[in-house]
Amino acid sequence: MTDQSDHSWQRVPIEAQSVDAPLSRSAVFLVVSIADDDAAYQNVRDVLSGLSDLVKTVGFRDLNAHLSCNTGIGAAVWSRLTGSATMPAELRPFRPIAGSVHTAVSTPGDLLFHIRAERSDFCFEFERQLLGLLGDAVTVVDEVVGFRYFDSRDLLGFVDGTANPTGSEMAGSTQVGQEDAAFAGGSYVVVQKYLHDLDTWGSLPVPAQEGVIGRTKLENIELADAEHGQKSHKTLATITDENGVEHDILRDNMPFGRPGHGEFGTYFIGYSGRLWVIERMLERMFIGDPEGSYDRILDFSTAATGVTFFAPTRPFLDALAD
Known part of the structure; x- marks a missing residue:
C-alpha cells in the first residue's frame, strides 16, 4: 500500500531542487568539509547562492545533456552556514548502526553535491x-x-531502483510538507558508498542471488516474500508504519568502479521527506528483522561511508549570500 494519506506535499513550493530528475547516464557524488573560519563560510554561501547560474553556464553547451546539481547541507554546519538556529525537524548526523555482523558506519561530510548529466564531460x-x-x-x-x-x-x-515512486507519488515521498513548513519542498538525503566482493558474489548460483535480492536476475520480477526465516533485501528495504502505510524513498543509486584497482561498488543515495524512513530501512538491513537476521547482501557489500544531509529548496540556496 502506497502512502496516500498525507497530501501536504501538494502545497509545497515548486522551486524544489532537481530531486525528481530521471536517472542520468553519468553522475558525480561529491562530499566536502568546510574550513573552520568565517571567510570560508562566506565563500561557500556565495558559491551556493550562484549554483543555478553555474548550471546554466556549463549546461548551455548542450541542453540535451540535462545537467543538474542537488546540494545537501549537514547538521554540523547548518546553523553557521545558514545563520539560523532553526533546523529541519529531523536533520541530524548519520547514526551508525552496529549489527551482529555488519556495521553502517558514520563518516564526515558538511556538504553534498549530487551532479547529474547525460554526458560525463558535463x-x-x-x-x-x-x-x-x-x-x-x-x-x-x-x-x-x-x-x-x-x-x-x-x-x-x-x-536497481525498481521500487522508486513515480508521477504524483514523487513529491509526497521525497519532499517535506507543511508539517515542517519552514523547510517545505526540501528533502533529506542519505548517502553510503558500498564496496562489492564480486568474486564471492559471482560464486553464488543465480537462484541463491535471487533469494538474497528478492527479484529474478534476468527479468527483474519480484519474488514472493518469505513467510518465515531469512527475508530478502527487497523485503527488508520496504518500510511500513504502524498503520500499515508503506513509505517510499527515491533511490538514485549508481554503480562505480576501477577494475585496475579491484574496486567495484554501488553509491547509495536516498531522498525522502521523512528521514526516519531511511533510518528504519538501514536498521532493518543491518540489525535484521527479527534481530540477527540481517540483509544477506551485506555479506557481499560493505558500507564504507555514511552521511546525512538536507537539500533545501532552490530559493533557500539562492538567498544564502544575502
Missing part, C-alpha cells in the same frame, strides 16, 4: 568549475564518479 566540467570557485574553503572528503550500467543494473547484475 559532470566533469561542472565539478571542475565548482571546486575552483570553492577553493581552499573546502576539502574533498569523498568523490565518486558513477555511471549507468546497461539497463539500470548494479554491478551485482540486478536492476
Whole structure:
C-alpha cells in the first residue's frame, strides 16, 4: 500500500531542487568539509547562492545533456552556514548502526553535491568549475564518479531502483510538507558508498542471488516474500508504519568502479521527506528483522561511508549570500 494519506506535499513550493530528475547516464557524488573560519563560510554561501547560474553556464553547451546539481547541507554546519538556529525537524548526523555482523558506519561530510548529466564531460566540467570557485574553503572528503550500467543494473547484475515512486507519488515521498513548513519542498538525503566482493558474489548460483535480492536476475520480477526465516533485501528495504502505510524513498543509486584497482561498488543515495524512513530501512538491513537476521547482501557489500544531509529548496540556496 502506497502512502496516500498525507497530501501536504501538494502545497509545497515548486522551486524544489532537481530531486525528481530521471536517472542520468553519468553522475558525480561529491562530499566536502568546510574550513573552520568565517571567510570560508562566506565563500561557500556565495558559491551556493550562484549554483543555478553555474548550471546554466556549463549546461548551455548542450541542453540535451540535462545537467543538474542537488546540494545537501549537514547538521554540523547548518546553523553557521545558514545563520539560523532553526533546523529541519529531523536533520541530524548519520547514526551508525552496529549489527551482529555488519556495521553502517558514520563518516564526515558538511556538504553534498549530487551532479547529474547525460554526458560525463558535463559532470566533469561542472565539478571542475565548482571546486575552483570553492577553493581552499573546502576539502574533498569523498568523490565518486558513477555511471549507468546497461539497463539500470548494479554491478551485482540486478536492476536497481525498481521500487522508486513515480508521477504524483514523487513529491509526497521525497519532499517535506507543511508539517515542517519552514523547510517545505526540501528533502533529506542519505548517502553510503558500498564496496562489492564480486568474486564471492559471482560464486553464488543465480537462484541463491535471487533469494538474497528478492527479484529474478534476468527479468527483474519480484519474488514472493518469505513467510518465515531469512527475508530478502527487497523485503527488508520496504518500510511500513504502524498503520500499515508503506513509505517510499527515491533511490538514485549508481554503480562505480576501477577494475585496475579491484574496486567495484554501488553509491547509495536516498531522498525522502521523512528521514526516519531511511533510518528504519538501514536498521532493518543491518540489525535484521527479527534481530540477527540481517540483509544477506551485506555479506557481499560493505558500507564504507555514511552521511546525512538536507537539500533545501532552490530559493533557500539562492538567498544564502544575502
